[in-house]
Amino acid sequence: MHVSGDRGEGGGQVLRLSLALSSLFRQELMLSKIRAGRSKPGLRKQHISCVTLVAEYAGMVWEGGKVGDVELTLGVGDDDGCTKEAGVTVADAGGAGSTALMLQSVLPLYTLGGRGKRDLVLKGGTNCAFAPSVEHVRLCLLPILGLMGIVLECELVKRGFSFGEIRITNNGISELKNLELGERNGGIESIQVVACGVGVEEFDVDVEELQGVGVDIDLKVGGGKGKAKAFHCVCVGRLIGGGIMSTDVLLEGKKLDSTSLTEVVVKCVAEMREMAAGGGNVDYRTADQLLVFMALCGGRGIIRVGGKRDEGCKHLETVIEMLQEFVSGVRIEVEEEVEGGGMIIRVDGVGFGGGKKRGREVQEEGEEEEVAS
Numbered sequence: 001m002h003v004s005g006d007r008g009e010g011g012g013q014v015l016r017l018s019l020a021l022s023s024l025f026r027q028e029l030m031l032s033k034i035r036a037g038r039s040k041p042g043l044r045k046q047h048i049s050c051v052t053l054v055a056e057y058a059g060m061v062w063e064g065g066k067v068g069d070v071e072l073t074l075g076v077g078d079d080d081g082c083t084k085e086a087g088v089t090v091a092d093a094g095g096a097g098s099t100a101l102m103l104q105s106v107l108p109l110y111t112l113g114g115r116g117k118r119d120l121v122l123k124g125g126t127n128c129a130f131a132p133s134v135e136h137v138r139l140c141l142l143p144i145l146g147l148m149g150i151v152l153e154c155e156l157v158k159r160g161f162s163f164g165e166i167r168i169t170n171n172g173i174s175e176l177k178n179l180e181l182g183e184r185n186g187g188i189e190s191i192q193v194v195a196c197g198v199g200v201e202e203f204d205v206d207v208e209e210l211q212g213v214g215v216d217i218d219l220k221v222g223g224g225k226g227k228a229k230a231f232h233c234v235c236v237g238r239l240i241g242g243g244i245m246s247t248d249v250l251l252e253g254k255k256l257d258s259t260s261l262t263e264v265v266v267k268c269v270a271e272m273r274e275m276a277a278g279g280g281n282v283d284y285r286t287a288d289q290l291l292v293f294m295a296l297c298g299g300r301g302i303i304r305v306g307g308k309r310d311e312g313c314k315h316l317e318t319v320i321e322m323l324q325e326f327v328s329g330v331r332i333e334v335e336e337e338v339e340g341g342g343m344i345i346r347v348d349g350v351g352f353g354g355g356k357k358r359g360r361e362v363q364e365e366g367e368e369e370e371v372a373s
């Protein structure tokens with residue numbers, strides 16, 4: 001497959017989704033114009049770590065890949081990567097590169113590729129700006145994947161705004177199930193808040209200030225090496241009926257001098273409540289990560305997406321466009337501003353589950369259908 005990196009958002013997500021699909025479908029990948037939509041285009045260290053992780057895990061070979069390169073080829077290789085044997089694959093995003101974003105690029109192959117059990121040890125930032133945090137992964141993304149039958153554990157080995165570490169364990173898939181998160185059946189069941197910091201004083205949050213039934217707060221000070229001062233508050237809301245939404249605030253450096261940490265937590269919780277009141281079952285940032293799994297599942301899956309949307313952010317559109325082009329046979333339908341709030345996305349997936357079908361078979365079947373129709 002050839003992917004031009006200037007499509008949609010024109011950022012790292014195009015690269016990660018391309019790696020995810022080409023490794024799962026075992027197709028040669030040619031990437032050009034990498035991150036052409038960013039002010040400093042080309043590969044950065046954290047993107048190279050995604051490539052090396054996928055290549056090692058999949059047994060694929062890559063060319064190009066220095067910092068600043070705008071082209072890259074990932075060849076099919078000999079399929080002699082991390083196959084059936086148990087063990088550990090280690091990857092390092094280097095300092096503050098996000099561990100969660102590294103995980104994104106290998107997750108479809110890791111879960112659906114039928115490669116057996118093997119832990120992933122991912123080093124880098126566990127709490128980074130413009131990326132999912134370890135809390136987002138543990139408390140929001142993985143529980144929703146759990147609803148699809150994909151059972152993973154994420155252990156926080158060492159928290160770090162940089163130089164942290166997570167360990168992912170694959171507990172397998174019993175049966176790949178579709179997401180049925182189209183209807184909202186009620187409000188918030190519980191809110192979990194994790195606040196952590198480095199270089200900040202310990203502080204207390206009065207739960208009453210959060211007007212909180214079901215608010216569970218876990219405050220941690222000491223976020224690891226790498227930043228002089230940083231504070232991250234992550235809020236995850238579980239909704240009655242199965243939805244899960246997450247939001248967060250990350251502050252660094254001087255901004256923290258004039259900020260009350262209690263106020264940050266209070267605001268973040270209020271934002272969570274507002275998001276949940278908006279009608280969705282999953283938030284926008286989680287939705288773009290779920291769609292690839294929905295596209296690979298058989299039958300129809302449905303999510304209601306709501307909450308805060310980052311201004312000018314085209315992650316969701318980028319993923320939809322790429323899946324429609326590269327997962328042959330998938331159908332994705334978007335209904336904006338539905339009654340009750342949010343946006344509905346319906347996905348008719350291709351049924352890749354459990355490594356039973358390889359990507360090429362899925363592609364060939366799609367091509368045959370097109371010829372027949």
Ligand SMILES: Nc1ncnc2c1ncn2[C@@H]1O[C@H](COP(=O)(O)OP(=O)(O)OP(=O)(O)O)[C@@H](O)[C@H]1O
Pocket residue numbers: 009010011012013014035038101129130131132133136248284285286288289315
């Ligand atoms: N606060 C957050 N919580 C959860 N997910 C997030 C958060 N911020 C960003 N994301 C997700 O992280 C991914 C970031 O994609 P993006 O293309 O910006 O990657 P990137 O590699 O950081 O890009 P670039 O380096 O090109 O700026 C998207 O899937 C987005 O939804």
